[in-house]
Amino acid sequence: MPDLPELAAANSAPDPWASLNSFTAARIALGRSGTSVPLREALAFKLAHAHARDAVYSVLDNAQLMNELLELQLPLVQVHSRAATRQEYLQRPDLGRQLAEDSRAQLMGQAAGGRDLVVVLADGLSATAVNSHVLPLLRLLVPALRQASFQLGPLVLAEQARVALGDEVGHLLQARLVLVLIGERPGLSAPDSLGAYFTHGPQPGLTDEARNCVSNIRPEGLGYEAAAAKLFFLLAEARRRQLSGVRLKDDFGLLAEGSKS
Amino acid sequence: MSYRHTIGVRTYQFADLKALLVRASPLRAGDVLAGVAAATYEERVAAQYALADVPLRNFLSETLVPYEQDEVTRLIIDTHDAGAFAPLAHFTVGELRDWLVSDAADGLTLAALAAGLTPEMVAAVSKLLRNQELIAVARRIEVVTRFRNTLGLRGHLATRLQPNHPTDDLRGIAASLVDGLLYGSGDAVLGINPATDNVRVLSDLLRMLDGVRQQYEIPTQTCVLCHVTTTLDLIGRGAPVDLAFQSIAGTEAANRSFGISLSLLQEAWEATLALGRGTLGHNVMYFETGQGSALSANAHHGLDQQTCEARAYAVARHYRPLLVNSVVGFIGPEYLYDGKQIIRAALEDHFCGKLLGLPMGVDVCYTNHAEADQDDMDNLLTLLGVAGCNFIMGVPGADDIMLGYQSTSFHDALYLRRVLGLRPAPEFAAWLAQQGIFDESGRQLPATAAQLLKQLPPALRP
Numbered sequence: 001m002p003d004l005p006e007l008a009a010a011n012s013a014p015d016p017w018a019s020l021n022s023f024t025a026a027r028i029a030l031g032r033s034g035t036s037v038p039l040r041e042a043l044a045f046k047l048a049h050a051h052a053r054d055a056v057y058s059v060l061d062n063a064q065l066m067n068e069l070l071e072l073q074l075p076l077v078q079v080h081s082r083a084a085t086r087q088e089y090l091q092r093p094d095l096g097r098q099l100a101e102d103s104r105a106q107l108m109g110q111a112a113g114g115r116d117l118v119v120v121l122a123d124g125l126s127a128t129a130v131n132s133h134v135l136p137l138l139r140l141l142v143p144a145l146r147q148a149s150f151q152l153g154p155l156v157l158a159e160q161a162r163v164a165l166g167d168e169v170g171h172l173l174q175a176r177l178v179l180v181l182i183g184e185r186p187g188l189s190a191p192d193s194l195g196a197y198f199t200h201g202p203q204p205g206l207t208d209e210a211r212n213c214v215s216n217i218r219p220e221g222l223g224y225e226a227a228a229a230k231l232f233f234l235l236a237e238a239r240r241r242q243l244s245g246v247r248l249k250d251d252f253g254l255l256a257e258g259s260k261s
Numbered sequence: 262m263s264y265r266h267t268i269g270v271r272t273y274q275f276a277d278l279k280a281l282l283v284r285a286s287p288l289r290a291g292d293v294l295a296g297v298a299a300a301t302y303e304e305r306v307a308a309q310y311a312l313a314d315v316p317l318r319n320f321l322s323e324t325l326v327p328y329e330q331d332e333v334t335r336l337i338i339d340t341h342d343a344g345a346f347a348p349l350a351h352f353t354v355g356e357l358r359d360w361l362v363s364d365a366a367d368g369l370t371l372a373a374l375a376a377g378l379t380p381e382m383v384a385a386v387s388k389l390l391r392n393q394e395l396i397a398v399a400r401r402i403e404v405v406t407r408f409r410n411t412l413g414l415r416g417h418l419a420t421r422l423q424p425n426h427p428t429d430d431l432r433g434i435a436a437s438l439v440d441g442l443l444y445g446s447g448d449a450v451l452g453i454n455p456a457t458d459n460v461r462v463l464s465d466l467l468r469m470l471d472g473v474r475q476q477y478e479i480p481t482q483t484c485v486l487c488h489v490t491t492t493l494d495l496i497g498r499g500a501p502v503d504l505a506f507q508s509i510a511g512t513e514a515a516n517r518s519f520g521i522s523l524s525l526l527q528e529a530w531e532a533t534l535a536l537g538r539g540t541l542g543h544n545v546m547y548f549e550t551g552q553g554s555a556l557s558a559n560a561h562h563g564l565d566q567q568t569c570e571a572r573a574y575a576v577a578r579h580y581r582p583l584l585v586n587s588v589v590g591f592i593g594p595e596y597l598y599d600g601k602q603i604i605r606a607a608l609e610d611h612f613c614g615k616l617l618g619l620p621m622g623v624d625v626c627y628t629n630h631a632e633a634d635q636d637d638m639d640n641l642l643t644l645l646g647v648a649g650c651n652f653i654m655g656v657p658g659a660d661d662i663m664l665g666y667q668s669t670s671f672h673d674a675l676y677l678r679r680v681l682g683l684r685p686a687p688e689f690a691a692w693l694a695q696q697g698i699f700d701e702s703g704r705q706l707p708a709t710a711a712q713l714l715k716q717l718p719p720a721l722r723p
Contacts, residue, residue, distance in 0.1 A: 023433045026433070028436055049635075091598055
């Protein structure tokens with residue numbers, strides 16, 4: 001077997017147009033070794049995907065949340081959807097939109113008139129987002145709502161929950177409005193993005209055109225102060241005009257939606 | 262009429278052709294979600310046995326979605342070519358399967374039969390094929406389309422350059438565009454998914470794309486992927502529209518949920534054709550499809566998602582598209598749960614589209630809540646390359662920062678072309694060589710050689 005000379009390291013320097021990186025967060029000017037992405041970029045991608053996957057399988061830190069949320073001086077209720085496991089949750093969105101029997105019974109026992117708003121904290125596709133961002137957001141939003149004479153119902157912590165679960169919760173608690181703060185589908189750039197969806201006149205069976213959405217709530221996206229201000233304004237408008245969804249969207253461009261085209 | 266099959270002491274009965282098809286469909290999350298999937302592994306195979314014995318003629322008389330209720334069914338039945346069907350008319354689904362995998366089924370014969378096949382026949386036979394057969398048969402079919410270049414020739418693989426940006430920032434998009442071109446991407450189309458539906462912004466995006474295309478004399482086409490009604494509006498305003506894009510589905514009700522009808526597609530097709538911007542050909546439509554879209558709109562009529570998908574191809578082929586791609590892993594794990602289901606569905610979509618005569622591409626992709634990763638996409642990418650897929654996507658680093666999902670990177674296309682000896686569209690390959698991006702054999706040159714770097718597009722100049 002012939003002796004090989006010492007091998008030269010493969011050149012995988014960034015591309016000469018790397019300065020274009022200042023114009024976009026897209027993964028451009030990665031460089032290459034052969035036809036492959038250089039290892040440093042391959043691992044950076046893998047790490048971002050790992051964070052996203054971990055977020056999908058993250059769980060609500062109930063003990064910590066219950067403790068922290070006490071300062072808001074609102075009753076706390078824990079509920080669960082009909083999806084028993086994360087695997088079932090991912091494959092059966094219909095079950096994630098419905099309350100489990102015992103949770104339904106529990107909420108029926110707490111029905112009371114006169115509530116303007118019930119806030120639901122739902123794990124969705126990233127409990128990490130709820131664990132991280134809900135308290136700082138509500139610290140700003142709840143006092144503002146109280147000042148505007150909003151009658152607030154209990155805070156509802158919901159596991160294996162989709163957005164539409166809030167409609168059943170709001171209906172059972174007889175709230176005029178329901179606000180669902182939910183972990184959004186993690187992207188590679190943000191595994192902890194919080195979404196806020198609200199419905200006026202919540203009841204089971206409503207679809208996306210009935211609700212509005214403020215998304216990407218996190219310090220690097222829409223910050224807490226901006227998000228709280230926007231939500232306060234929209235919730236006040238929704239209460240005043242007694243509507244949500246497409247008709248509110250026409251004025252503010254905030255319909256809940258999401259598809260490739 | 263009902264169908265049955267007996268295994269041992271157990272007789273499985275299927276009330277009609279629809280029940281038979283849904284039970285025979287390979288397992289996937291969306292059919293379970295819809296409550297139509299076979300209850301057991303045995304029931305699924307029993308349905309496949311029974312399906313194999315169904316005469317192809319039955320699909321012409323037993324419609325799965327009523328003719329009176331659904332314009333897609335009417336399109337399928339009214340445009341069916343009895344002459345092209347005649348050579349197959351005596352086959353059962355099983356006999357079609359055995360013939361398709363035989364050496365007699367060469368590319369020319371398959372192309373001649375396309376107009377005689379309905380999407381339901383094609384969906385049915387796909388359920389009797391393994392992945393290797395979906396690949397082997399599709400590979401024989403060459404579907405060539407043209408606008409400013411020639412796409413789909415055997416031995417070629419094209420890419421759609423997808424330079425999306427979350428706020429439609431012109432410079433951000435231009436930066437990804439230049440990056441992609443320097444990696445040899447963009448022969449299928451330079452195509453942006455916009456974040457907004459604001460016509461003014463879309464018009465600016467189209468002008469920027471068209472400006473870059475003209476500045477570097479790139480033999481390709483451009484597209485901003487918005488709703489057809491918006492495209493009609495853009496045409497009315499004199500924006501440089503090469504292609505009309507639209508997401509389509511396989512039932513009238515699902516299309517209604519997309520805000521479209523066949524007459525609207527016809528209007529967009531005619532308006533885009535009338536612009537006469539193609540130089541080599543007149544294929545001006547670009548369609549996207551995906552298994553699960555009909556169920557997601559609650560418009561599946563009890564059909565399995567793969568048969569619904571094949572029906573969308575009947576819609577597509579009526580308008581002689583330049584490009585059709587399934588966005589297979591985009592719709593989420595409630596329809597295709599994991600890498601195995603995504604791979605199977607992509608091979609089915611590619612096969613069914615090709616057999617029906619479509620220029621099929623695939624968005625090899627997944628979302629972060631699906632049980633899939635880059636290794637699954639590498640597998641699928643390679644399988645589709647072998648199957649002769651017309652085009653894939655080109656996204657910087659495989660990470661679409663606007664749509665929040667992972668597709669194929671510019672590097673992925675370089676890999677596939679290298680290992681399988683595939684070339685870009687010939688006109689585009691010549692341009693890449695002339696620009697100093699690729700050498701004559703199709704290998705990428707050191708980046709400093711590229712002409713394009715000497716003068717960047719106006720959007721990127723200081």
